[in-house]
Amino acid sequence: MATRVRPSNKRCAVIGGSGFLGRHLVEKLLDRGYSVSVFDIRQSYELSGVTFHQGDLCDKQALLPAMKDVSLVFHCASPAPASDDRRLFERVNIQGTRTVIQACIEAGVQKLVLTSSASVVFEGTDIKNGREDLPYAKKPIDYYTETKIEQEKLVLEACDKEKGFLTVAIRPHGIFGPRDPQLVPILVDTARRGKMKFIIGDGTNLVDFTFVENVVYGHILAAERLRSDSPICGKPYHITNDEPVRFWDFMSEVLVGLGYAAPRYHLPYALVYGLALLLWLLALILRPLVSFKPTFTPMRVALAGTHHYYSCDRAKQDLGYKPVVSLKDGIARTVQSYPHLRQGA
Numbered sequence: 620m621a622t623r624v625r626p627s628n629k630r631c632a633v634i635g636g637s638g639f640l641g642r643h644l645v646e647k648l649l650d651r652g653y654s655v656s657v658f659d660i661r662q663s664y665e666l667s668g669v670t671f672h673q674g675d676l677c678d679k680q681a682l683l684p685a686m687k688d689v690s691l692v693f694h695c696a697s698p699a700p701a702s703d704d705r706r707l708f709e710r711v712n713i714q715g716t717r718t719v720i721q722a723c724i725e726a727g728v729q730k731l732v733l734t735s736s737a738s739v740v741f742e743g744t745d746i747k748n749g750r751e752d753l754p755y756a757k758k759p760i761d762y763y764t765e766t767k768i769e770q771e772k773l774v775l776e777a778c779d780k781e782k783g784f785l786t787v788a789i790r791p792h793g794i795f796g797p798r799d800p801q802l803v804p805i806l807v808d809t810a811r812r813g814k815m816k817f818i819i820g821d822g823t824n825l826v827d828f829t830f831v832e833n834v835v836y837g838h839i840l841a842a843e844r845l846r847s848d849s850p851i852c853g854k855p856y857h858i859t860n861d862e863p864v865r866f867w868d869f870m871s872e873v874l875v876g877l878g879y880a881a882p883r884y885h886l887p888y889a890l891v892y893g894l895a896l897l898l899w900l901l902a903l904i905l906r907p908l909v910s911f912k913p914t915f916t917p918m919r920v921a922l923a924g925t926h927h928y929y930s931c932d933r934a935k936q937d938l939g940y941k942p943v944v945s946l947k948d949g950i951a952r953t954v955q956s957y958p959h960l961r962q963g964a
């Protein structure tokens with residue numbers, strides 16, 4: 620009878636390892652002596668110590684080779700929130716995550732760490748220092764978040780100490796850092812189109828923005844602390860910079876760092892939200908005739924004009940988490956990493 624190779628606890632797989640967070644995670648895992656297999660729908664780089672497996676995570680047969688002899692899997696793949704494609708989110712984040720869980724169990728993987736999102740509890744109204752025991756949003760802000768909720772439930776419910784399959788979910792918020800394809804590029808694009816002149820509301824709303832290396836650190840701590848006798852099995856954890864900042868101060872600091880003017884004029888929140896809602900309805904009605912994507916969607920206006928920051932006390936207590944990069948240093952490193960997005964470049 621063929622003997623089964625015992626998976627090494629320093630061998631792991633990163634699903635979504637070609638993406639922004641995934642690649643930072645892969646780099647840190649290599650630093651810590653792990654060998655890594657990346658599974659992603661695309662291959663965006665090459666790195667020694669990393670084996671790439673290209674495929675769709677909804678395909679179990681494609682996933683299995685990436686999990687061979689692996690004891691730990693990180694699942695940080697998702698379609699981009701901006702795609703707003705309900706069927707794609709359902710297929711990848713819900714059905715695909717079921718497939719990931721089945722493949723893990725079949726391949727003998729012992730630990731699964733999911734990248735969820737703090738937004739699973741956000742309904743577009745203020746959250747101040749929200750803890751993990753807040754209920755899931757009944758009215759999530761978009762389809763993407765709706766499927767992130769189902770995905771998190773699936774992964775946490777799959778935790779089974781008897782069967783030796785342990786799971787945990789990390790809920791980051793507002794990830795930023797070098798190579799981020801979303802936050803800074805959207806901000807600069809908005810500024811270049813002359814639309815970053817206005818502050819929505821009074822500009823005092825506090826939000827968490829989390830430097831990518833802190834998010835990576837939270838994932839690795841969770842993976843390494845995930846044992847059948849630890850309190851973290853089957854639980855979600857907020858991972859933030861633990862320094863809530865005014866949304867508009869953060870945006871202004873990034874803009875000014877890149878040579879653009881900070882927004883100055885205030886607009887009432889209710890007015891902008893109402894206009895965004897009208898635009899969104901118009902885009903929906905006109906979709907069969909013309910397709911346009913408004914910059915100011917109701918979801919974006921809510922993100923820009925409300926408080927949404929989260930306590931990471933549970934992560935501090937159970938994981939020994941503490942941010943490793945301050946917000947100030949994170950912003951400086953991010954701004955430096957985007958020479959091509961500077962004003963005039």
Ligand SMILES: NC(=O)C1=CN([C@@H]2O[C@H](COP(=O)(O)OP(=O)(O)OC[C@H]3O[C@@H](n4cnc5c(N)ncnc54)[C@H](OP(=O)(O)O)[C@@H]3O)[C@@H](O)[C@H]2O)C=CC1
Pocket residue numbers: 634635636637638639640641658659660661674675676677694695696697698699711715734735736737767790791792793794795800801
């Ligand atoms: N960025 C943020 O601020 C936050 C992100 N998160 C979560 O963190 C995770 C990582 O996000 P981020 O790094 O920003 O996202 P990215 O889009 O940069 O990375 C996700 C990766 O997954 C890939 N992918 C998408 N669909 C599939 C599929 N069917 N099969 C295999 N791979 C696939 C993507 O490929 P492609 O690019 O071709 O689609 C991409 O390479 C996600 O789960 C996201 O929900 C949570 C909170 C905040």
Ligand SMILES: CC(C)=CCC[C@@H](C)[C@H]1CC[C@H]2C3=C(CC[C@]12C)[C@@]1(C)CCC(=O)C[C@@H]1CC3
Pocket residue numbers: 792793794801802803805806809814815817819826827828914915919920922923
């Ligand atoms: C905190 C958090 C969850 C951030 C996630 C990233 C994006 C949702 C934001 C990144 C840049 C933001 C942005 C706006 C909304 C939210 C973001 C897209 C605006 C469109 C809000 C309205 C404006 O006045 C312009 C803003 C540009 C940047």
